[in-house]
Amino acid sequence: DTEVTQTPKHLVMGMTNKKSLKCEQHMGHRAMYWYKQKAKKPPELMFVYSYEKLSINESVPSRFSPECPNSSLLNLHLHALQPEDSALYLCASSQDVSLAGEETQYFGPGTRLLVL
């Protein structure tokens, strides 16, 4: 099973709302990632968690707050977003954060976010 699940599939929120995106994997992977993808663009890395600790934050604004409650679950808390934050948010996981870089990342289907 190489499945990463994400909920919700779609989310519409106002600029004053607080919402959360959820990502789950049951492959025993120890690394999890959040990406942002705008239309017709490649995914952009936001955060990397390794063994439930934040290891990379790609200078993401503080209105995005990641959380890794356990090794299977990754959340992205959203607060006071801007319309330009509208995008597809993808979660991914890999067995580990490899020193050789050969680990495959398995992606979820994404949450399509619209900020009004």
Add this chain to the structure above:
Amino acid sequence: GNSVTQMEGPVTLSEEAFLTINCTYTATGYPSLFWYVQYPGEGLQLLLKATKADDKGSNKGFEATYRKETTSFHLEKGSVQVSDSAVYFCALSVGNTGNQFYFGTGTSLTVIP
């Protein structure tokens, strides 16, 4: 630095045509190379990968060979189908960077019957 350059799209082919999508890279160190495919409205799916020079990755009729001398990882398929219509991303990963992926810009492929 680390980067991937993909051929510009969109690419439109007739069914059963031969497909090549070019991908070249620059990397500090020895990268692993990947092709991912994204169907409309979906996440990315791994298509194939190669982790060292001269390795060939293959899956579902697609192939790509890791060429260190030309720093390339071109994707090929001998006979495309309508169901291959999607966006294809070339990516590299280098050790000691937190398994960070560097993606190309993506190439949109449309196969017409």
